[in-house]
Structure formats: structure tokens, C-alpha cells
Amino acid sequence: MAHFPPSTSKVNSTGQWKSWSFSGVGVGVGIAVLFRVLTAGSVLARGPGVLFSPGMIVEYIRYRITERQRAEFEEAYRRAAVLLGQAEQCVDYELARCTEDSGSYILRIHWTSAEDHLEGFRRDEHFAAFFAEIKAYVESIEEMRHYEVTDVVGRGGAVPTLYEWAGGARAFERLFDRFYERVAEDDLLAPVFAGMDPHHAEHVAAWLGEVFGGPARYSSERGGHRHMASRHVGRGLTEEQRRRWVALLMDTVQEVGLPDDPEFRAVFAYYLEWGTRMALIYSGPNPPPLPESPMPRWDWGITPPYRG
Numbered sequence: 001m002a003h004f005p006p007s008t009s010k011v012n013s014t015g016q017w018k019s020w021s022f023s024g025v026g027v028g029v030g031i032a033v034l035f036r037v038l039t040a041g042s043v044l045a046r047g048p049g050v051l052f053s054p055g056m057i058v059e060y061i062r063y064r065i066t067e068r069q070r071a072e073f074e075e076a077y078r079r080a081a082v083l084l085g086q087a088e089q090c091v092d093y094e095l096a097r098c099t100e101d102s103g104s105y106i107l108r109i110h111w112t113s114a115e116d117h118l119e120g121f122r123r124d125e126h127f128a129a130f131f132a133e134i135k136a137y138v139e140s141i142e143e144m145r146h147y148e149v150t151d152v153v154g155r156g157g158a159v160p161t162l163y164e165w166a167g168g169a170r171a172f173e174r175l176f177d178r179f180y181e182r183v184a185e186d187d188l189l190a191p192v193f194a195g196m197d198p199h200h201a202e203h204v205a206a207w208l209g210e211v212f213g214g215p216a217r218y219s220s221e222r223g224g225h226r227h228m229a230s231r232h233v234g235r236g237l238t239e240e241q242r243r244r245w246v247a248l249l250m251d252t253v254q255e256v257g258l259p260d261d262p263e264f265r266a267v268f269a270y271y272l273e274w275g276t277r278m279a280l281i282y283s284g285p286n287p288p289p290l291p292e293s294p295m296p297r298w299d300w301g302i303t304p305p306y307r308g
């Protein structure tokens with residue numbers, strides 16, 4: 001479900017806009033994280049659904065562990081991992097054992113930044129306890145360095161995109177053609193869309209297709225994230241209209257026969273809830289700055305497609 005960080009803004013308790021990154025969608029680098037957060041847009045968005053924000057860093061530590069130490073080493077890291085799980089500077093971590101050379105281990109830790117790791121974690125309350133667990137293996141370290149993730153990041157074809165699962169471009173076109181026919185007959189929504197562009201349904205289909213992992217048509221033909229957000233500015237949309245929009249679209253999803261498996265429908269509803277709330281925020285009296293970030297990219301999150 002997740003997504004690179006499409007960062008946007010959110011109003012804080014004092015009424016000011018602050019920068020945030022949505023983690024769809026959760027949004028990590030490992031396959032597990034990819035599934036978990038594919039989002040965030042991204043989420044923060046550097047790759048499909050992988051949550052990265054500028055400055056995030058990956059630390060790799062390579063160990064050479066003897067046969068005799070192996071079980072204890074893994075046990076020590078199981079205990080140390082609890083501390084990583086509590087460290088606010090740690091995004092995620094993974095200890096991997098080489099299958100061709102079982103004495104070779106790589107620990108990958110994804111930190112919010114190198115500075116957060118070195119100046120934050122290493123001085124924070126969890127570090128002493130973490131280090132106590134693994135200090136016996138410091139001598140066994142062959143490499144311990146920070147790496148920046150490049151823009152070569154993405155997903156493979158093992159899991160279909162939401163776009164493919166839904167049925168591709170035709171499915172999104174069918175959905176929005178029918179949706180806007182129904183909007184025209186809806187007492188609450190018809191006035192909102194009274195002066196809409198005659199190609200509006202097509203544009204929204206291109207938007208959602210791209211967000212769900214399809215071709216980058218909305219980015220290349222319509223101006224991407226910024227343009228979409230700008231189309232909601234100043235419209236003063238209401239919560240009642242938002243709810244009607246969501247309800248009508250979910251009814252139309254059913255009517256046109258998009259996949260009805262719980263996984264797909266759950267992600268779809270998740271996206272709609274987020275997207276419509278963002279539309280309202282942009283349409284309101286205190287809109288955040290228009291996003292300069294890439295398009296959000298949604299993915300399956302913790303409910304990958306079921307193929308029984």
C-alpha cells in the first residue's frame with residue numbers, strides 16, 4: 001500500500017501549516033516494507049510506495065560470525081531489535097543471513113537521517129541498552145557504513161499493481177464515466193460540478209490510474225500533483241459533499257464491477273478517505289501550499305492481493 005513521500009502539509013494545533021509526508025500509505029526499502037507501506041506516497045515518494053523523505057539514510061553493517069556464535073548472535077539481535085523498535089530515529093531494520101555462506105550477516109537499518117542516527121540515537125536512552133546486547137560482536141564487523149538511496153528504486157512484477165488488478169485504463173474510464181453521470185443526477189453534488197470541464201471524467205481516471213501504479217499520464221499530460229490540488233482550491237467543499245462523493249463512488253465501483261475482493265476494496269476505500277479529505281483541505285479557507293512533490297503512489301499495504 002505505500003508509497004515515496006508525496007509530502008504535503010497539514011494544519012497543526014495552532015492553526016499553522018506544517019510539512020508532513022503521508023505514509024500510505026505507509027509506507028522502507030525491504031520487500032516487507034514495500035508491502036507494508038507502498039505510498040506513500042509518498043507517501044513520501046521516491047519509488048512506488050516506498051516511504052523516503054530527503055535525508056533518510058540506510059546503514060549497512062556486515063558481520064562475519066563463527067558457527068559457534070551464530071545462535072547467540074541472532075538471539076542478541078532479537079533482544080537489541082526491541083530497542084530499535086523504540087528508537088524514534090529508526091524507520092525499520094532487518095538482519096539477513098547469507099544462504100551461500102551462513103557465517104555472513106548483513107544488518108540493514110533505515111534511519112531518518114545520518115545525523116539522527118549519530119547525534120540522536122547514539123546519545124539517546126535506548127542506545128546503551130542496545131549496545132550492551134550486541135557489543136560482543138563489534139570485533140566481527142567487516143563493514144559499517146551509511147548509504148544514500150539513489151533514484152533507482154522500485155518494485156518488481158511479483159505483485160500486480162492496483163491498476164492492473166482493477167482492470168487497467170478501461171476500468172478507470174468506465175468507473176468515472178458512470179460516476180459523473182450519477183453526479184449530474186445528485187442533488188448535493190450536481191451544483192459542485194455544474195461547470196466542469198467536459199473531459200473531467202477522463203482526467204480523474206488518468207489521475208487514479210497513475211496513483212494506483214499505472215502509466216504516468218496525469219503527470220505528463222495534466223500537470224501532476226500540483227495541478228490536481230489546485231483544482232480544488234477555493235471551492236469551499238463541505239463534509240456532507242465529501243461523504244456523498246465517497247458513497248456515490250463506492251456505489252459506482254460496485255455497479256461497474258471493479259474487483260470486489262476485500263483487499264482491493266479496502267485499499268480503494270482507504271485512498272478515497274484520504275483523497276477526499278485532502279480535497280476538502282485544499283478547498284478550504286486556509287489551504288496549504290500547493291504540493292511540489294511527485295504524484296502519490298498507492299499500493300496494497302498490509303493486505304496484499306489474495307490469489308487463492
Ligand code: HEM
Nearest residue numbers: 196197200203204207222228231241242245272275276279
Ligand atoms: C479521492 C478524491 C478525489 C480525487 C482523486 C479527485 C481528483 C480530481 C482531479 C484529478 C481533478 C482535476 C482534473 C483536471 O486535471 O482538470 C479534480 C478537480 C475537481 N474536483 Fe476533485 N478529486 C477528489 C475529491 C473531490 C471531492 C470530494 C469533490 C467535491 C465534493 C471534488 C470536486 C472537484 C471539482 C469541482 C473539480 C474541478 C472540476 C472541473 O472544473 O473540471 N473533488 N479532482
